[in-house]
Amino acid sequence: MSKRSLPFSLLTLFTSPERAVSIQGDLTEEAQTRGRFWFWSQVLRTTGALCWKGFPRNPFMVAGLTVLGVAAWLLIGVVLVNRIDWAEAMLEARGISIAIRAAPVMLFGGFVAGILMVRIAPVRGIYACVSAVAAMIPFVTLVAIINARPPDSVADFVTQTLIGLTLGLLLLGGSLAMRRGPAKANRA
Amino acid sequence: MTRTHSLGEFEQIALLSILRLSDTAYGVSIRAEIADHTERNVAPGALYTTLGRLEDKGFVTSRLGDPTPERGGRAKRYYQVSKSGLKAVKRAQNAYQNLLTGLELLQGASNV
Numbered sequence: 001m002s003k004r005s006l007p008f009s010l011l012t013l014f015t016s017p018e019r020a021v022s023i024q025g026d027l028t029e030e031a032q033t034r035g036r037f038w039f040w041s042q043v044l045r046t047t048g049a050l051c052w053k054g055f056p057r058n059p060f061m062v063a064g065l066t067v068l069g070v071a072a073w074l075l076i077g078v079v080l081v082n083r084i085d086w087a088e089a090m091l092e093a094r095g096i097s098i099a100i101r102a103a104p105v106m107l108f109g110g111f112v113a114g115i116l117m118v119r120i121a122p123v124r125g126i127y128a129c130v131s132a133v134a135a136m137i138p139f140v141t142l143v144a145i146i147n148a149r150p151p152d153s154v155a156d157f158v159t160q161t162l163i164g165l166t167l168g169l170l171l172l173g174g175s176l177a178m179r180r181g182p183a184k185a186n187r188a
Numbered sequence: 189m190t191r192t193h194s195l196g197e198f199e200q201i202a203l204l205s206i207l208r209l210s211d212t213a214y215g216v217s218i219r220a221e222i223a224d225h226t227e228r229n230v231a232p233g234a235l236y237t238t239l240g241r242l243e244d245k246g247f248v249t250s251r252l253g254d255p256t257p258e259r260g261g262r263a264k265r266y267y268q269v270s271k272s273g274l275k276a277v278k279r280a281q282n283a284y285q286n287l288l289t290g291l292e293l294l295q296g297a298s299n300v
Binding site: 015018019021022023024025026027028029030032042045046047048049050053054 | 214215216231232233234236237240241252255256258259260262263264265
């Protein structure tokens with residue numbers, strides 16, 4: 001039995017490994033008549049449903065963790081490249097050098113922030129990662145709208161792409177931290 | 189004070205389906221039972237979250253079956269309605285019946 005499959009990894013973000021195995025088994029069984037597309041769409045929909053329904057009733061802890069995670073992400077940026085004007089780098093992207101200097105920091109910061117959130121609060125941390133991504137999506141959209149005109153430079157394109165990737169890395173960091181232990185703390 | 193949990197409509201449907209299926213109630217069979225009797229195509233995610241909630245409330249219990257090849261060697265999780273679940277579904281159905289008594293809503297329903 002391949003417990004390390006992608007569907008299993010996704011489901012265990014929001015439910016116990018024992019439940020994830022039986023859910024994946026149910027979907028596998030039905031997929032024999034419904035096909036692979038149905039299987040993957042239901043894996044994603046079920047993961048979303050488990051995330052939404054399992055969201056902690058008291059959101060303050062999650063909100064606090066979200067703020068902490070985003071703050072950690074920005075702090076890493078300030079410490080590592082303290083001369084970068086973040087607002088300018090994200091909204092204007094005036095020079096390729098800024099984008100290139102900011103790139104590894106933004107990506108690394110997102111990844112570390114995800115790990116940090118799950119390490120601080122094993123079960124709620126992954127919800128904080130999802131919240132952080134949800135909170136940052138309007139910001140990313142705003143940046144995309146501001147830069148909707150034809151790109152002035154490669155830096156515009158690079159910066160926008162990096163901001164999007166950062167959100168992915170935030171979730172990836174949290175997911176990896178979950179797989180290394182805290183997933184076991186989920187409801188049995 | 190004892191805390192009593194109320195049942196939502198879909199929770200009642202899930203509980204009644206598990207009762208009908210007896211010992212063979214697991215994710216796939218419960219969805220099929222619901223589809224057969226209510227003509228509702230329930231998303232797997234909605235069913236699993238409902239079953240989890242019912243388990244949290246103590247209305248259902250679950251156990252793992254044996255792994256089967258058509259499921260990629262993964263075990264089925266069988267569900268059973270607990271005594272408190274049975275009481276809750278009876279209470280909810282009685283409430284519906286009491287509310288319907290005296291109304292003419294269902295008269296001639298079989299002709300529709």
